[in-house]
Amino acid sequence: MSSALRQHIEKLITLTDEEFDYVLSKFSTKKLKKHQFLVQEGAEVLNDYWVVKGLLKAYHADEDGKIHILQFAMEDWWISDYNSLVYGTAATINIDCIEDSELLVISSENRELLCNEMKGMANFFRKKSHAGYVALQQRILFLLHKNPQERYNRFLALNPKLLQRLPKTLLAAYIGVSRETLSRLSHP
Template sequence: MNSALKQHIEKITPLTDAEFEYVSSMFSSKKLKKHQFLVQEDSEVHNEYWVVKGLLKAYHTDEDGKIHILQFAMEDWWITDFQAYMNCTPATIAIDCIEDCELLVLSRDNKEKLCNELHSIANFFRKKSNVGYVALQQRILLLLNKNPQERYNRLFKLNPKLLQRLPKTLLASYLGVSRETLSRLSHP
């Protein structure tokens, strides 16, 4: 598990063995079963999570009970309610497990400590945040400007392995289409 985290970090910044040992000491592990919640709406969010194994979804349930999926996270991806985590406010989204999951947990305090003490880790998280902002902007623009077929094709192009793991109802929700519309879509 630690070697996977080291590889993940070193895609962006190199670390000495001693630095990585210190970084990894700031994480704890968590295992959850399929359908268990990682974060529930209105709860406090003190941690960020790196997915070692499994698949999760982050979503908001509107007043009519409709689920709006914001993000999926599979191996090598980060997930939390970033608004609640950064602002120390109650969660506005829920995160639950689509599959059994193994996670590495990094508390807000430990992340701050790491970023203050290791420039390379501050740089790592800055770059990861920037990539996340770009992905979010692209997702919003796709929802605003592209038809369902184009949204499906883009998701298929970027994450074919993710599509194979998702139930059709969740995929339809993420793309903003009905299950019936999804069944008519096909990849290029």
């Protein structure tokens, strides 16, 4: 677990062994089973999560029970309800496990501590936040301006490993189409 985290961090910054040991000391581990919630709407969110193993989804269910998927997170990805984490408000999304999952957990407090004490970690978290914002912005623009076939093709291009792990109903919800439409898109 620790070597995977180190590789993840060192894609963006370099740490000495001592620095990495200190960074690692600010994380804890969490294991969840398939269908178990990591975050539930209305709860307080105090942590950011890095996926070591498994697959999760962040989503909102509307008044009619329709699921709107915001994000999937598999190995080497971060996930949380960032609105709740940053502003201390109640969670507005749910996050649950599509597969059994193992996570590294860092509290908001420990993340801030690392950022204040280590310029490199501040840069790391800033770069990760910016990348996440850019990805979200691109996703919204694709949902607004591209047809279902283009959204499906983009998902395949960006996430080829994820396709085999996702139930078709979740993929359909993510790209904003019905399960029947997804079947037509995937078998033109």
